Amino acid sequence: MQIDLKPSRPSPLPKILLTLVILILAGGFALRFLIPRIAYGSNARLASIGTWFADPSAHPEWWINVNTTCGAAPMLIPTTGFIGVGYNDSFRPGHHHTGYDIFSPDGAENVTPILAAYDGYLTREGDWRSAVIIRHPDFPTFPGAPAGVPGNQIWTYYTHMASADGTVSYISPAFPAGTHDVFVKAGTLLGYQGTWSGDPSNPTGLHLHFSVVKSNPDGSYMNETDIANTYDPAPFIGVTLDEEGFLLCRTEP
Numbered sequence: 001m002q003i004d005l006k007p008s009r010p011s012p013l014p015k016i017l018l019t020l021v022i023l024i025l026a027g028g029f030a031l032r033f034l035i036p037r038i039a040y041g042s043n044a045r046l047a048s049i050g051t052w053f054a055d056p057s058a059h060p061e062w063w064i065n066v067n068t069t070c071g072a073a074p075m076l077i078p079t080t081g082f083i084g085v086g087y088n089d090s091f092r093p094g095h096h097h098t099g100y101d102i103f104s105p106d107g108a109e110n111v112t113p114i115l116a117a118y119d120g121y122l123t124r125e126g127d128w129r130s131a132v133i134i135r136h137p138d139f140p141t142f143p144g145a146p147a148g149v150p151g152n153q154i155w156t157y158y159t160h161m162a163s164a165d166g167t168v169s170y171i172s173p174a175f176p177a178g179t180h181d182v183f184v185k186a187g188t189l190l191g192y193q194g195t196w197s198g199d200p201s202n203p204t205g206l207h208l209h210f211s212v213v214k215s216n217p218d219g220s221y222m223n224e225t226d227i228a229n230t231y232d233p234a235p236f237i238g239v240t241l242d243e244e245g246f247l248l249c250r251t252e253p
Contacts, residue, residue: 069238116190130194
């Protein structure tokens, strides 16, 4: 009787285990180093958002203050808080943030006031539960004004003024849904900071999203969610980046 003595194949188990270990280590590296850099870059301001929410009172040096002007900027600062997310910051690949997220120091919804940053004509569309937009025709020139702004119309947009589930609006009763082109002075109370994100299962942190929006040729506002349709708010309210990336007003009168 002839016995076939073929060499036995080595078990694939060690290679499988080694591959799993490599994948786990690579995943841990991505979570620890790569994903935070995609979300935050090397920006200390973005990385400090969690610190802010833990205890806003510990960092008053990060605050900007409502109803103040910063240097020669034409607009008022629209609310009090920490500019945690800036213009063109990114949370994910391909994302570009279109304005400023100003996080409240008060820790409670419907407390931190939001004011009109400049004279203009306010609109609240019929289905807007947390947002208003203000039209500013013939905007004047000012130091650092972006090209195309002086003498032309722009808009300022304010949102997240509602409860986490979207059932309670924190917009001033003076501006019910369906309000169109009502004149407001700079400093007019628009509402209060909230956490409505558009998705009741995923509320935002307590803040105001503030942006400066371009105007269409027909005079209507452009789509604010596209960064190409917006301006960096920095020169309009006068904040500047410090060496760590914090957005601050260093020249308040």
